[in-house]
Amino acid sequence: MKPASIQSNIDFGSIKTFPISIDLAMDVRRLRYFSVLAEEKHFGRAAKKLALSQPPLSYAIKQLESELGAQLFTRNTRAVELTPAGLALRTEARALLGRMEEIKQQIRSVADGSSGVLRIGFGASMLYRGLPAILRDFRKSFPLMEIRLKEMGSIDQTEAISRDEIDLGFGHGHARRDGMEGFLYHSEPFVACLHESHPLAKRRKIGLTQLSQEDFVLFARHGSPAYYELIVNACVAAGFAPKVRHEVAYWLTVLALVANGTGVALVPRSLRDSRLAGLCFVGLENAGIVSETYCVWKRDRHADPLLQNAIALIREHRKSASRAAEKL
Numbered sequence: 001m002k003p004a005s006i007q008s009n010i011d012f013g014s015i016k017t018f019p020i021s022i023d024l025a026m027d028v029r030r031l032r033y034f035s036v037l038a039e040e041k042h043f044g045r046a047a048k049k050l051a052l053s054q055p056p057l058s059y060a061i062k063q064l065e066s067e068l069g070a071q072l073f074t075r076n077t078r079a080v081e082l083t084p085a086g087l088a089l090r091t092e093a094r095a096l097l098g099r100m101e102e103i104k105q106q107i108r109s110v111a112d113g114s115s116g117v118l119r120i121g122f123g124a125s126m127l128y129r130g131l132p133a134i135l136r137d138f139r140k141s142f143p144l145m146e147i148r149l150k151e152m153g154s155i156d157q158t159e160a161i162s163r164d165e166i167d168l169g170f171g172h173g174h175a176r177r178d179g180m181e182g183f184l185y186h187s188e189p190f191v192a193c194l195h196e197s198h199p200l201a202k203r204r205k206i207g208l209t210q211l212s213q214e215d216f217v218l219f220a221r222h223g224s225p226a227y228y229e230l231i232v233n234a235c236v237a238a239g240f241a242p243k244v245r246h247e248v249a250y251w252l253t254v255l256a257l258v259a260n261g262t263g264v265a266l267v268p269r270s271l272r273d274s275r276l277a278g279l280c281f282v283g284l285e286n287a288g289i290v291s292e293t294y295c296v297w298k299r300d301r302h303a304d305p306l307l308q309n310a311i312a313l314i315r316e317h318r319k320s321a322s323r324a325a326e327k328l
Contacts, residue, residue: 028100030064031093033057034072038090041079116306117146121157121169125251128270129186129293131170134317141313145306153223153249161298167307168297172226182296185318190231190289191272192282193258193265201280208238208287215263217254220247227291231266234289255279 037046037057047054065072072086082090118138122131138147152160154171161169161180170185192211194201200210212235221228235242245263248254252274254265259278268291272281295314301307 027060027063028097030060031097033060034064034089035093035097037061037073037080038082038086038093041081043080116144117148118168118306118310119148119150119166121150121152121160121166121171123153123170123251124151125268125271125291126170126293128273129170129188129268130317134314137313137317138310142309145310154226155224158296161296164298167301167304168295168310170293170295172224172292172294179299180296181299182294183315183318184292185295185314186270186293187290188269190234190266190284190287190291191269192284193255193267193271194280194282195258195261195264196278196280197261198264198280200282203282205283205285207285208235209240211235211242211264212238212240214243215245216242217246217248217257217263217265218242218244219254220249223247223249230289234266234287238287 033046033050036049037043040046040049043054043057047057050057061072068085068089070085070089071083072089073080074083135147138145150160150166152169154169157166157169157171158180160166192200192206200206216231218231219227232242232244246257248257251267251271254267255271255274255276257263258265259276266284266287266289267281269281295311297307297311
């Protein structure tokens with residue numbers, strides 16, 4: 001295969017344009033020697049800066065001139081000067097050597113997992129379960145990492161992970177499937193979400209039976225069967241079947257409908273932080289239902305340094321959040 005080349009056609013005003021083809025198979029070491037000599041304009045000083053004797057430096061420059069078919073320096077007993085071809089090559093050599101250093105740094109950062117693209121699936125409730133703080137930690141710890149967020153339900157997340165469309169997700173434990181790993185990121189109780197004008201809105205806690213005559217806003221069974229069954233079963237255990245009048249796909253839609261007086265809902269406690277006008281959140285007595293969020297990823301990605309860095313950061317964030325909660 002013929003080596004790739006970089007074409008240069010530099011015009012330095014009154015200097016005639018010199019087409020130069022720099023073969024990328026050329027010894028980069030010789031280009032670096034040339035650049036130092038072009039800067040120092042003295043073989044002795046250049047050799048000292050490069051930590052070698054003058055003969056190897058002189059030989060390398062001659063090899064470079066022979067390969068390019070152009071004289072790069074004029075020499076005398078005191079100093080060397082760049083020829084027009086040397087001036088053109090100096091610009092190209094600086095650019096090429098600088099780019100090669102950038103490539104080395106980029107490859108190293110990808111290899112150690114400090115840069116690259118991380119695709120995260122999430123549900124809207126994660127906005128109140130620490131996702132913004134996680135993103136801030138990512139930006140602080142890995143400034144070269146690019147984060148791409150994709151809002152989707154838990155089942156959609158697991159399917160996207162299995163197809164390598166996202167790298168990790170925050171979803172419900174029921175949605176995990178074979179070939180995946182994960183850990184419990186967040187657990188919290190459900191509370192009643194009521195319109196502020198509701199007769200029970202000012203209570204500190206209520207029993208589920210007090211909502212037995214209400215219209216419920218609930219996740220659609222097909223969209224989130226686990227949440228649907230969890231809430232319905234809790235109501236049945238309390239002695240009534242909930243009147244599910246409205247089925248939706250997102251938690252924020254649940255809140256918006258309740259805020260408009262459409263019904264009542266049972267929601268994870270963290271959604272209190274949505275601060276949506278017109279809502280009150282009331283604790284439940286002896287309901288025993290909790291919302292669990294898992295961080296999940298594909299098991300065969302254990303050797304991916306970027307993903308492993310992300311998982312370690314999320315684990316540490318979970319620990320910090322738990323310690324802060326214990327102090328409350």
